[in-house]
Amino acid sequence: MDYMDSGMRYTPKSDKDWDTSVQFLPASDTKKLEKKKGPGKIGAVIGVVIFAAVVALMTGLLVWHFHFRKDVRVKQMYSGSMRITNQVFEDAYEDSSSVEFKALAKQVTSQLKAIYSKTPQLAKYYVGSTVQAFSEGSVIAYYLSEFSVPKGQEAAVNSAISSMDKLVDKNQRSGNSPGNSLVFDDVVSSALDSRLLKKTFSEFYRYTEHTKSDHIGTITSPGFPNKPYPSNTVVQWQLRADPGYVIKLDFDTFNLEENCKNDFVKIYDSLVAIESRVMEEICGYYSPSDPLTFLSSRNVMLVTLVTNEKKNFPGLRAHVSQVRRGGKGTTCGGQLTGKKGNFTSPNYPNYYPPNIFCEWKIEVPADKVVKVTFKKFLLSEPGQENSATCKKDYVEINGKRLCGEKPDGTVTETSSTNKISVLFYADASYVDRGFTAEFVAIDSKDPCPKQFQCNNQRCISSNLKCDGWNDCGDMSDEMNCKCKSTDINCKNGLCKPMFWQCDGVNDCGDNSDELNCGCKSGELGCQNGKCVSEKKRCDGRDDCGDGSDELNCARVSDVTCSDVTYKCKNNKCISKVNPECDGTADCEDGSDEANCECGRNLFKTSRIVGGQEAEEGEFPWQVSLHVKGYGHVCGASIISPRWLVTAAHCVQDDGKTRYSQPGTWEAYMGLHIQRQNGKNVAKRNVKQVISHPYYNAYTFDNDIALMELDSPVTYSDYIRPICVPSPQHVFPPGNSVWITGWGATREGGYAAPVLQKAQVRIINSTVCDRLMGGQITSRMMCAGVLSGGIDACQGDSGGPLSSPSSGGHTFLAGVVSWGDGCARRNKPGIYSTVTKFRGWIKEKTGV
Template sequence: MDPMDGGMRYTPRSSDKDWDQAVTFLPASDNKKLEKKRGPGRVGFIVGLVILAAVLALIVGVLVWHFHFRKDFNIQKIYTGSLRITNQPFVDAYETSDSPEFQGLAKQVMSQLKSMYSESPLLSKYYVGSRVQAFSEGSVIAYYESDFTVPVGQDKAVDQAVSELSNMYSAPKAARGVVKNQGPLIFDYVVSSALDTRLFSNARTSTRYAQHTRDTADEIIKSPGFPDSPYPPNSVVQWQLRGDPGFALKLSFDTFNLEQNCAKDFVRVYDSLVPMDKFLMAEKCGYYSPSDPLSFISSRNVMLVTLVTSDEENFPGFRARISQIKLDGLPCGGPLTGSSGSFQSPNFPNYYPPNTTCHWDITVPVGKFIKLKFPKFMVSTESCSDYVEIAGKSRLCGQKPANHMVTGNSNTMTVVFHSDSSYVDRGFKATFEAYEPTDPCPEMFQCDNKRCVKPTMRCDGWNDCGDSSDEKNCQCDSGMIQCKNGFCKPMFFLCDGIDDCGDGTDEINCGCKAGEFKCSNDQCVSEKLKCDGNRDCNDGSDEEGCSRDLSCTVTTFTCNNKKCITKMNPQCDGQDDCGDGSDETNCNCGKKAFKSSRVVGGEDAVVGEFPWQVSLHVKNMGHVCGASIISKRWLVSAAHCVQDDKIKYSQPGTWEAYLGLHTQKDKQAATKRLLKQIIPHPSYNSYTYDYDIALMELDADVTYSDTIRPICLPSATDVFGSGDSVTITGWGATREGGAGATVLQKARVRIVNGTTCEKLMNGQITSRMMCAGILTGGVDACQGDSGGPLAFLSDDRMYLAGVVSWGDGCARKNKPGIYTYVPKFRGWIKEKTGV
């Protein structure tokens, strides 16, 4: 064993009114006088009153139906659209909606829209009116809204009628014999679509701004209140953005921080001046890091940005810059020659513009063929309306795995990228390379689908080709499971209750020894531990079906009402298991602000991707260990990080904690805290690394931000199963014996079956440890990652499943990393910190 050393790892409710009708009869003061009077008599009087009451009831009923129920039979439909006027030149006054020129042309457009709708018997019945919202160049494009009141059940028919009418007016002149005299304005095309109902809700206030970007100066737009206060609730805010003729607009968000749920708060960007879904470029919510910014380019000199907010959970909002670029200012196609080279979609890695087509003609030396590789490929999947076409044959769209490859059979190739009018994406980056026809994958393994993968990926137990051809007909080494069907599987799949081979090979002979109880997850524990009140099986199955009443223990979840929950993973799962909601409180954790341990074989994390990660520095020395934020005051780390050596690591004064840190060379951008106290677990064993966990109290609370947030703590009943994917992060050595990383690293590994890990680590694993890694080697935590988090993703939250503890070297084959199993210490953590 070579353990890590000290240099260490909201829908408005509708309520119906009740209408009470009552007739009160007052007693007469002299009954005899009434009896002597001539008239209809008492019976006639009562009959008259009954008739009167019935008439009144009928009137009230009609009124109630008219004002209350009748509204349910009609719905409001708004259609937004644009049309091009070909017999009018654009004048600058059309940009100002209160100018006489704007008003005059708008009146003509509305008159002709009314005439257009009158050509449809269906639309003419329900049409209410139109409003012109804006004009832009080309010759003149008018943007409008049209209102209809439509009976329920007729909305689909009206949608179809609007679409057909638009198509008829957009047809070539030779096909327009059915169109009556248009009027003084000649329309070249008409495009319209139903407006998203979220954009005209009566519950939301509406605001509109207009800005024109000129020359090279940037214009700024920002959400109301930014940055001093959150954006207002129940609002629809629109920014109509313009540029000069011959230019496109570029919208770049410096800050973007909205609620994560797009059903509540969202921003929509349109390649238009009214919100038409046909020209919707994107709908976004949540948080986007400044290091991975949102940036959009229009297809012409107009753009619309719309912010819609709900009545709750308001966030800081956004700030964005608008600049203009020449329409031909983005690289798009052209000839490519040579033995190798690269090209990419316009504006990559940001969103490509709509209505764009690029052609690349690639030529390599005669006698060679062309191989295309796509390190990144993200092209909208809307019916493959955006695509990359290769050699006039295959079309690619959607998202492809890294380094997706396509080969040709000549020394020339044409690649075409096309985007339609809506739903843009990040695009692609591509490289081309000449290859010998007889050797399409030099020094690589060629998959049946023509993809090339590294030879080391052959028979490693993972489907790297995508068609499993790299895993067929394998002769496995002794460290892997040899399936009867010729596949190899990692050893940690052995006896995990899942048929990973596909023929059951990995689940043969998986019984427990005499005197042992087999847990539901195939773990074996002593029969004496069954029903002893402690959760010895990781899945708690040794305590299921016991006849005695279980009292709440450290191994179960105790509700505030003292109810004991034995369900696995009850916290923050969206279900009130306790009945008092206490299992769903304190759930503001484990969320990344940004959208998308010894770490060997990892990659750079994005700024704020792991906001709970802490870098622990020894004063005047630099980074030594990692830790995780669990509250504004407390951190969790490893006990072996705070054991005295030549340096008094156990003393709070030795340490500095950097929160929100991304790059070790940029400590001034982080929040520094000193430590008030350090609490290593009292049972920590420095020889076996058992109970390797410690708590650290900061000298002052921290303020949560986009880059500083807590990770969720698991409950004592949480289970992390073998084969589950987990994430390790840290600034530790990127190779065994190497130097620490400058930028925070991340890597994905899998939890290894406990029985397998016990064998691989020669019996040194206790019930307070868990194993994770890639048994083929190459990915692991390493020195300097100690104390950092092993994070498990569940229901869109990250949980602290483990703490980086020790390992036999770093990233060695069949040597997983060993982590302190945090659920075992949940009671101790709460006792010491209150968290």
């Protein structure tokens, strides 16, 4: 169904500018073509050829004119709103079938037609308009206008429509309007999202909901929760609140296709889809623990769901209520006094409303100055991702405008007196989560007592200066340093931790940490450490000796199987590196894309997290292993409904406890907070414990074990397996991976109640072995933190080292094994390399 089928229909008018005067040539007099004395046969042939060419040309022109030219018109739809200042809103205007609605709508469309007719770029292409709704204030009309525009003229029409406010003003100032004409102001108009105009739509639904103070309404996608939403459908919900209130929209379920180019929801601060009033476009799957909550700026809101022909998902459910304007979440600013305090953008940590302006006036004791630190700063929207001018949403402090997304705690401003003002402005389109900030009174002469003051005025511990980590956020703590013998001495003067050397990442900024890393310029580094000429790559010969110079070559046939090539189920090998579950079937039998229902975090991850706490469902393969009657001891990973992978050192007997016995353990899947076993948590006893037969308790070599559950676990949004990599899977140095667990958050500290996460980077094994005094075996891998002070610790043992792939799946790169203390900046964590045990895992579990 066409988008306009929901309103009045219009037939395009004939275009007076089209040329209708072309006539066919009259028939020629055949007698004049009879053979005469003169040029002879050659002349006749030439004449016939010329005549045929002329006829063909004219025929082509006429075919083009009457057939093709009429097809080069495109349908252009524009949405808009305007305030009618000389009318008062009546309740009947809310009902589009009422006599009052129809009468006012007729007046609006009549005046729109008059306005368009006086604009040359619009008059000849105009088809018609429909009024979609009215709302309070005095009366606001929401409309759609259709134009039939010749191909190539779209830009001119778009330009004219973008100046609709000026066209309306000019028309009203002309003085030619009848005395009973409507008076318009606050005119907004823009092109309709082209995705709402697809001819393939089969269904169009429109619903209305008017909230009340003592009522919470519910909107759901068609079929929810019993079946997925339908294909090729547009659904619109027009939401209204009472005068003096705003709409609160709170999704408790949101599960759409991941790509917004396919299925999406758009929320508008309007009753029609005006792009300059869109608040947010969302798709994907959001956790109920991370709700999506929006507030309108007025008493109206439009929610639009658009689906295409493929992959229908469960859909959405949202609660609709009204909040009094001036109530919680709708206001901000004010006077703040005292030695310290906190303030946030309105509705934080949910989305702030559009069209808002706030000012906080902060005053501290007279002998102090004010320091403001933004702990979270999320003011991103399309058009100002990298903007230096901040013309859309912004915070203004000390005469500086700030926008975009900033690292936690890195935005700090200090006043020159005991007073400072903080301004927050949000325009009419696109909203974000906002910010949370704190202010504190400090001594202007000593702003960072016993600490180092960064150039951005942030205060950090003095022992963090010149340690190779960008603790300030602006690198000022790493300038003018003298490097220690244990650091990389970059040529540009920076000092960097030694374990970033030779990992393929330019940490110094001048690439000096990647020099002298084995092979010379023009040489290729083989996986076995050998160097060969770059020219020998993909030449069909095994120059490395391990076949790694022939990996990722365009040639895919007749690949010789080796320790570094991926073997398909049909026993043929391919040269592509890491082909598993990347979305492309590289094996002839498609086996590289089999068993790929793993390693998927179904929820979209919010940017609002407390410290390093993971979100519920973010790592659904994480397991908490409890000793019965005691509590959490180790972590593990789900690899199938029955099997877990953990560390061998977790299941070694000691004098008091027989950890090797399955009866000692119980496994918790889907757990987020220790001792809170809600509906998302599954508990199982353990049927069997299999420790690797060659585990060495002194060196931690072969530190891996398997656990079989006494009954299979059912997968859910919160319980899913991680992908087990093939033996040939490569996890190169420099790659970012995640460690997770409930272990101690600091060395010697207590276990964390909430699942923690930390992003770390895989470290070059040669460098790591040197740093760790030669203790690293070929079955171990090293990973270190990307920002200091975070690492795996006691209680994280056995948990996963999770490696996200480009195909959207996460692979089990390692198992938390051992380390030198916890969170020591130049001491990486050591993990058992899962690829080295792939055959053993398959033998014991069948996975």
